[in-house]
Amino acid sequence: MENETRCVGVIGTGNMGRALVKRLIFSGYQVLIGSRQPDDRRKLLNDDVYLNDVEVTSIDQCIERNQIIFVALHMESYQSILVVNTDKFQGKILVDVSNQTKLQQINLSNAEYLSSIVPHAYVIKAFNTVSTFVLENDVAGGSRRVFIAGDNQFARETVSSIARDMGFEPVNIGALRAARKIELYVLSLFPQWKMPLIIAFTVFTLWLLYIIYYNFIDQKNFGWHQIFICVLNKPMCVSAITLLSLTYIPGSLAAIYQIVSGTKYRRFPVLLDRWLLLRKQLGVITFYVALIHSLMSILMMSPSYYKSWFRSTEIIIPQNLTKDLHFSMKTMMTWKGEAASLFGILTIITMSILAVSTAPSIGDTLNWREWRFVQSKLGFLTLVFAVCHVFIMATPHWITRGFVKIFYFFFWIFRLQV
Ligand code: HEM
Incomplete structure (x- = not known):
């Protein structure tokens, strides 16, 4: 034998x-x-x-x-x-x-x-x-x-x-x-990535069109020479947070569905079922979009681009000047710049842990509880960090306009997840 x-x-x-x-x-x-x-x-x-x-x-x-x-x-x-x-x-x-x-x-x-x-x-x-x-x-x-x-x-x-x-x-x-x-x-080409890529592309294109319209046609905020980094960074960052939400919303909708149905064993509606299956790929795409935004932002990190993130230096030159004056310019960040940067960094770090854990070689080493902890709790923490990052940038503008109320909704969803 x-x-x-x-x-x-x-x-x-x-x-x-x-x-x-x-x-x-x-x-x-x-x-x-x-x-x-x-x-x-x-x-x-x-x-x-x-x-x-x-x-x-x-x-x-x-x-x-x-x-x-x-x-x-x-x-x-x-x-x-x-x-x-x-x-x-x-x-x-x-x-x-x-x-x-x-x-x-x-x-x-x-x-x-x-x-x-x-x-x-x-x-x-x-x-x-x-x-x-x-x-x-x-x-x-x-x-x-x-x-x-x-x-x-x-x-x-x-x-x-x-x-x-x-x-x-x-x-x-x-x-x-x-x-x-x-x-x-062997004939299929990344079948699970097709839909998430279409969604990401659509979200990015819509934001890009809106930002081009707003900044070039409506407001004339930028010159066309700034399109490659300064302008492109904007659809990148808003797409990142939109895609991040699209990754975590279906989990919350599924939880709401189960609470409303009073059972865990009822099948989700087809659309929600398909959306839940796209989360992994959507999450990985979000990570890369956010990474591009982070790199672009770091490249531009200066008072010339982000005035409100740096202290302004005022120089008064006396009128009756008779000799040379020397100014040393050390422009430090404001609290807003520092805090927004910190939350941006925290977001990208937690997001990278999420992305790494989706790789089979890492995911296989986690037990079900650890996997759920990373994907669910850490995922939501990422979303909270990202929202803090944006919210800090938007102060005091959002508070005066009453947009803050939207956070009641976030806390409610967070409690559902926990
Ligand atoms: C090292 C990490 C990061 C840095 C240094 C950073 C920096 C910045 C800067 C400078 C802006 C202002 C951009 C502009 O107005 O043109 C910004 C905006 C934004 N960032 Fe980040 N960021 C980081 C990571 C992230 C991550 C991971 C996300 C994830 C979703 C994110 C989401 C956003 C959003 C949504 C905005 C738009 C805010 C608004 O337009 O009001 N950022 N970020």
Whole structure:
């Protein structure tokens, strides 16, 4: 049995087939390649220093002599190549490594199709999410997780152990039906980021248009030469606080929903459900927008840009001046500048802890209570710091205008969270 499992077959000599063979050989497996034209293929593989001594045989022989066979073929060829040998597959483990060619809803995965044409074999879906580049290069970037799906537990465990031997991390995702999901996985481009990026872009664009209208058309506050940092910093900072609120509002709405429904077990409305799922990505985007704002603000930190943050220096020059006068100018910050800066720094620090904790390598080390503490309490503290940062800047303007009442609402939401 030991020898049987160390010997595997690979049908197909395309890029994926060859990469698999190399990786299996380096992992200590004895590999037999199965091809429709074994003689031609043998000549071709002779040019590859790593593959020139690997045995190439007919597909028939490859199936007969191996218990575990990797099928590295296009799905369109399954019928013509494999179905003629269907009886020989009795009790064998077939590893399907193929992918879909188009991102579309599918009713049958390639692996399920393979299982339907060779019903006596145990078909396992695996390795389709690993690129040939990662298979061939130990130091290459890219995920080292191998998703494994199949209906037979023994076959799943056998393939998991091979994946482990090959230096990958097997992730058991269940029955063969789950192949429908992972066959599309490699075709999707950051699917969870699309909506949060659209929201962030929309929020930023709306604020940018408003700020350009207000400062250039309505008020003529700035020159166009200030657009790159001084003006752009404004939509950045207001977008940061808008996105931060959009990250934490759904949690509060969910809490209100549960209180009103009187139960924790009722499903949230679809929109709220989807919004809750966007929080992680929205939070990370918010962090970067706030970081850009912080860097831009630090660049401009001078009395020329922020008059109310620095003490003004008054110089009186006597009229009957007969000799040179020397003034040393040391413009210090006002309490407002110092306090607003402090809260800005506190906001960006807590926000960075939140962003770092969303990385899987850090998140995995936290237990559920710690994770909730960071994401919920620390998240809300971040929002409070950001509001203090803005509020300090807005004093005394907001107090005289009565805007302060909005904070009653914040305290109410905060109490709901705690
Ligand atoms: C090192 C950290 C930070 C510094 C030095 C800083 C500094 C500043 C400065 C100088 C302004 C005035 C900008 C202007 O009027 O053009 C400002 C505004 C603002 N900042 Fe920050 N900030 C920091 C971090 C943050 C963070 C993390 C947030 C997160 C949301 C934030 C949110 C805001 C908001 C919303 C405004 C607009 C206030 C208003 O227009 O009334 N800041 N900040």
